[in-house]
Amino acid sequence: METPRGIHDILPDETPKWQGLEALIREFAARYGYREIRTPPLEHTEVFQRTAGETSDIVEKEMYTFQDRGGRSLTLRPEGTAGVVRAYLEHGMAAWPQPVRLFYIAPMFRYDRPQKGRYRMHHQFGGELLGAVLPAADVEVLSLPIRLIQTLGLTEVMVRLNSVGDQKCRPRYIEALREYLRPHRDQLCADCQRKLEVNPLRILECKEPACHRIVEGAPRITEYLCDECRAHFEEVKQRFGLLAIPYTEDPFIVRGLDYYTRTAAEIHSGRLGGAQHQILGGGRYDGLAEQLGGPHTPGVGFGLGIERLMLVLEAEKLAIPTATRAAGLDIFVAAVGAPAEQEAFRLLDRLRTAGLRAVGETTDRGLRAQMKQADRLSVRFAVILGEQELSGRQAGVRDMRAGTQQDVPLDQLVSYLTTAAANGA
RNA sequence: GUGGCUGUAGCUCAAUCGGUUAGAGCGCUGGACUGUGGCUCCAGAGGUUGCGGGUUCAAUUCCCGUCAGCCACCCCA
Known part of the structure; x- marks a missing residue:
């Protein structure tokens, strides 16, 4: 289809x-x-x-x-x-x-x-x-x-x-045009011959060389x-x-x-x-x-x-102005292991409620694949949740541009990311 | 609506005179790196050669039809 x-x-x-x-x-x-x-x-x-x-x-x-x-x-x-x-x-x-x-x-x-x-x-x-x-x-x-x-x-x-x-x-002009064209009828293209009766105005636009030559000498509407x-x-x-x-x-x-x-x-x-x-x-x-x-x-x-x-x-190689901020994403939440995935799922909801743009892993690939995904989505931050982080009630927050990473307590994540995403946006 | 050119992987393209298993780059997935992206290397998946018919021992290749894109008309934005 x-x-x-x-x-x-x-x-x-x-x-x-x-x-x-x-x-x-x-x-x-x-x-x-x-x-x-x-x-x-x-x-x-x-x-x-x-x-x-x-x-x-x-x-x-x-x-x-x-x-x-x-x-x-x-x-x-x-x-x-x-x-x-x-x-x-x-x-x-x-x-x-x-x-x-x-x-x-x-x-x-x-x-x-x-x-x-x-x-x-x-x-x-x-x-x-x-x-x-x-x-x-x-x-x-x-x-x-x-x-x-x-x-x-x-x-x-x-x-x-x-x-x-x-x-x-206009009717007066159309009549004048018709009168002018009639003697040349035989020289007009087939299409224009038909238009002569139905809608002679349109003959003016004909690009057929023969028609065009005749039209050159036609009365101008501005004179009428x-x-x-x-x-x-x-x-x-x-x-x-x-x-x-x-x-x-x-x-x-x-x-x-x-x-x-x-x-x-x-x-x-x-x-x-x-x-x-x-x-x-x-x-x-x-x-x-x-x-x-x-x-x-x-x-x-x-x-x-x-x-x-x-x-x-x-x-002309001209750029179209982008009126609003690009529809890019702020955050990718990577999770390793089922408990972390549950936490990530909840975190995503909190981030979005706070107005941040975030997606997470929807299959269960390895961390490497998830980071690669984060890179391709061009997010500012990757949040990493695994067993280690979970046991310490914190998450790894990686700045994808700087390549730096630090741990942030889970209950401070939303406010931390809100501030961080606003800075240098 | 008329005439012409072109259709090969998601994209850009290759495939000798009609010849046996249709390739490459990019992209995608995975691995090297068992929990950390970009670079590099390796591997894999992905094809009704637009579709249908014909000719032929054999068709991506030739012929016809059809669909689609493009070009010129017609016309328009």
């Missing part, structure tokens, strides 16, 4: 990295006033169908969808925003003080062909700011992961910005933005300048999800070898709540790929 394709275990040697990164993420979320939300990994299929867009790749071919025993269609979440907005509506967060700032660190599921940096289950750190219309909101949300990334020390990151307009101006969208985009850019965050404007990013309006943002790393160099995607989604049947609710957010971020950290 093994894990399903593209889905992996995270083993104890790896979890400290995750915990360190998560701790830093939580710290940054807190600094920006974002509170954690935990939505279920499973939603009604409609939640994603109605928001991501019927013609999006996610809905068309990447969702893990199945029927439960009651015949309902459920889907493992392919992205985080729709579920958060669903929760916002379901729990009447519109009645909370606005705007509402939320974040999550959660697994996402997409039925893609796996590759390095692309998995069927991956984790995203997402932030959502709901109930805020102004451009300042867009820049606030996006600045959070950007500052986080900078703190981690990432160097070659590119922030790309675009505006995809709104319900008023309505006054409100134009002003919004201008202020977003101005505020990126205010924070001195470098970015490039990219008229061809449209994002794979249909719910985006106005601001669309991506962050790429130049240090990732493979094709999976995008580490963040995000933007504004003012129409999403309505698509879920709720009242108009402006929102803006991002999703940051944790696995991809870790790949970049590795590629």
Whole structure:
């Protein structure tokens, strides 16, 4: 038996990295006033169908969808925003003080062909700011992961910005784009010919050389933005300048999800070898709540790929800060002989109750083997209990770093070790 | 979903032209050191050669299928 394709275990040697990164993420979320939300990994299929867009790749071919025993269609979440907005509506967060700032660190599921940096289950750190219309909101949300990334020390990151307009101006642009593309229809790749009718925006992202050449001469969405969208985009850019965050404007990013309006943002790393160099995607989604049947609710957010971020950290040889003290052990209790083992068993309980981290021998190997075990566990102290020690109501305490050893009375052991472990920790 | 490369011990890898008992290092267990870790030496355990089928006297080796990883697409985080 093994894990399903593209889905992996995270083993104890790896979890400290995750915990360190998560701790830093939580710290940054807190600094920006974002509170954690935990939505279920499973939603009604409609939640994603109605928001991501019927013609999006996610809905068309990447969702893990199945029927439960009651015949309902459920889907493992392919992205985080729709579920958060669903929760916002379901729990009447519109009645909370606005705007509402939320974040999550959660697994996402997409039925893609796996590759390095692309998995069927991956984790995203997402932030959502709901109930805020102004451009300042867009820049606030996006600045959070950007500052986080900078703190981690990432160097070659590119922030790309675009505006995809709104319900008023986007349809006009789509028509203009279609009109421009129609005469070139025969030169487009098969996929794009299909997209021409269904979703011409996505042709902009096509990397097929032929399509790309045609797209070069296509009208730019920025030329079709309505006054409100134009002003919004201008202020977003101005505020990126205010924070001195470098970015490039990219008229061809449209994002794979249909719910985006106005601001669309991506962050790429130049240090990732493979094709999976995008580490963040995000933007504004003012129409999403309505698509879920709720009242108009402006929102803006991002999703940051944790696995991809870790790949970049590795590629740039950057250390992940360890937020808490290492999960290492303080003490190993070695025992020789049955009476000593009984005493050791009781001692372990006392040590742990006193807040120390201690393990003992669980088989009955010789002292030599037990000391070897203590060494490999990298404990600070080994406590040795045998017949000699027991008869004197004391124990040998060996400092594993110094290689020194002394006898300590049993009734003073806990306080002795508590003090000793605290010193020079 | 399309095309390609690769799967040998827990890990990293070897095994001649298809040839008889599939090896090494690290790691693990034990011993030298009967109650004291690290260093050294010795020994041991550990394998359905990813899985299934085919060709052959004989398959880790050749062929087909399948599963998984990787690479390029598609797309995305």
